[in-house]
Amino acid sequence: MRFWAFSILVVGLLLFGCSDRNRHADKTVFRYNESKGVTSLDPAQARTMGNIWATTQLFNGLVQLNDKMEVEPSIAKRWTISQDGLTYRFVLRDDVVFHNHEAFVNGKGRVVVASDFEFSFKRILDEKTLSPGRWIFNAVDQSKEGGFKAINDSVFEIYLKQSFPPFLGILSIQYCSVVPKEVVEKLGKDFSRNPVGTGPFKFKEWYEGIKLVLHKNENYFESDTEGNQLPYLDAIGISFIPDPQSIFLEFMKGNLDMLSGLEDGSYKDALITPNGNLQPELNEKLVMYSEPFLNTEYLGFLMKDSIDGKPNVLTDKRIRQAINYGFDRRKMMRYIRNNIGSPGVHGFLPTGLPGEEFRVEGYAYDPQKAKQLLIEAGYPNGEGLPEIQLYTTSQYLDLCEYMQHQLQEIGIKLSIEVNPGATHGALVANSQVPFFRKSWIADYADAENYLSLFYSKNHTPDGPNYTLFENESFDDLYESSLATTSDSLRYRYYAQMDSIIVEEAPVVVLYYDQVLRFTHKNISGLSTNSMNGLSLKTVRKTNP
Numbered sequence: 001m002r003f004w005a006f007s008i009l010v011v012g013l014l015l016f017g018c019s020d021r022n023r024h025a026d027k028t029v030f031r032y033n034e035s036k037g038v039t040s041l042d043p044a045q046a047r048t049m050g051n052i053w054a055t056t057q058l059f060n061g062l063v064q065l066n067d068k069m070e071v072e073p074s075i076a077k078r079w080t081i082s083q084d085g086l087t088y089r090f091v092l093r094d095d096v097v098f099h100n101h102e103a104f105v106n107g108k109g110r111v112v113v114a115s116d117f118e119f120s121f122k123r124i125l126d127e128k129t130l131s132p133g134r135w136i137f138n139a140v141d142q143s144k145e146g147g148f149k150a151i152n153d154s155v156f157e158i159y160l161k162q163s164f165p166p167f168l169g170i171l172s173i174q175y176c177s178v179v180p181k182e183v184v185e186k187l188g189k190d191f192s193r194n195p196v197g198t199g200p201f202k203f204k205e206w207y208e209g210i211k212l213v214l215h216k217n218e219n220y221f222e223s224d225t226e227g228n229q230l231p232y233l234d235a236i237g238i239s240f241i242p243d244p245q246s247i248f249l250e251f252m253k254g255n256l257d258m259l260s261g262l263e264d265g266s267y268k269d270a271l272i273t274p275n276g277n278l279q280p281e282l283n284e285k286l287v288m289y290s291e292p293f294l295n296t297e298y299l300g301f302l303m304k305d306s307i308d309g310k311p312n313v314l315t316d317k318r319i320r321q322a323i324n325y326g327f328d329r330r331k332m333m334r335y336i337r338n339n340i341g342s343p344g345v346h347g348f349l350p351t352g353l354p355g356e357e358f359r360v361e362g363y364a365y366d367p368q369k370a371k372q373l374l375i376e377a378g379y380p381n382g383e384g385l386p387e388i389q390l391y392t393t394s395q396y397l398d399l400c401e402y403m404q405h406q407l408q409e410i411g412i413k414l415s416i417e418v419n420p421g422a423t424h425g426a427l428v429a430n431s432q433v434p435f436f437r438k439s440w441i442a443d444y445a446d447a448e449n450y451l452s453l454f455y456s457k458n459h460t461p462d463g464p465n466y467t468l469f470e471n472e473s474f475d476d477l478y479e480s481s482l483a484t485t486s487d488s489l490r491y492r493y494y495a496q497m498d499s500i501i502v503e504e505a506p507v508v509v510l511y512y513d514q515v516l517r518f519t520h521k522n523i524s525g526l527s528t529n530s531m532n533g534l535s536l537k538t539v540r541k542t543n544p
Helices: 002-023 049-058 114-125 181-192 244-252 265-271 317-325 329-336 367-376 394-408 421-429 448-454 472-483 487-504
Strands: 029-033 063-065 071-073 076-081 087-092 148-150 155-159 201-207 211-216 235-239 258-260 286-301 388-392 414-418 435-441 507-520
Touching (some): 049 201, 049 211, 071 076, 114 155, 388 394, 394 435, 421 435, 435 448, 448 472
Parallel strands (some): 388 414, 388 435
Antiparallel strands (some): 148 155, 201 211, 211 235
């Protein structure tokens, strides 16, 4: 009975969608799919990409990032940072209003004031909110005014415990969106399903597991460079089709306006060439957007002398370096990933971060050097070297098998253990495996976010240092980088830290990822950036 009821609901919604399109043929609706679903429209819960993309359309913060990953004004029209880097003062616009809601006087959205940010930020820190974003305010000095203070309606201040230069960029994260106190308190947990923000689009309806609809906010405060009010679109429709093949077919039929990434390798070759370009026969139909993605895919070595009472040969730097030299990353990217992304031949820091002019060189394929390192370590041609176990998930098995084959040619025997994602994550977090696959997607666009993985005070399970790497020189540079207000000096510190990571080799950098999106020719103005964000306020769609 439940199955039939659900089927009738789905069919009814599809028919409704078709008739709705016919009745509003002159309206522009941008449609995309979120295969993993949306679990919450509360920015305090914006942890997954699906939640982040949806809340980006509904909310604003003090600042925002442009496509060059530069911090720009949003609700804050300007700001100052004290000389000691401890006090951030923001001056707010006076023309930003919340979406309409019955909790407001006369149901009309009111103007955003500084106390709204004080409430929103303290709400993130409140344990009752259960926000996974509490970490963003680790640098905030809660002993001073609770860390945040509305000086008056238009001036808002934040107080830090110590200088933390990446902090301004952190404020662009969706967790830092402003929410209205009266609506949050009226709705309680239901706010996550009935959101009220200030964004270019406002919430309309949500059918669990089927579709989410957002409508244009006619009172949005931003305009384009010619003075035209944003957004251009009339609505956004988000579907939740889980099957990659079905998503691909819906996109090719024109029922979806954007295809993001290549979730299923079965249709990869239908879209892109072995060199990573759009297939020539699709040039008249589709547009491909490509951008470096702030995601480093890597293998980590556990820097412990023994695991479960057994000696760990991977504490020998020469063996770690031999593994780094022992496989061809460029060939791996060409044959396994159609050159989607770039080979990890630099340091740990990916392409697309500010300060890229200071980027360091990493490991290139050099089997002879790998063999020499094994000789120096006492294992000529790998003789006497115990088999090394590499732990991964099924998604990366092909890359690991490629490495396994190439490393065998220089005498390193690799066995591969495949586990479900949750099991794998727990094993790594609890330091139970000697060699493991991981990835790090930037939370904010600063190299500190990556280098924090190797700071000795960030050891797992309390921090992201999964390798348990410790290096006194690295720690000194890391702390110096946080103390300076000079960007160029900080970037030099970052480069020195990345050089230490290359030399000590606590990781094997596999590749730096890539944002890949496809749209039809009737879509324009879609912006991309290396955080893989999705802002639709400047998108235009031409109806047939």
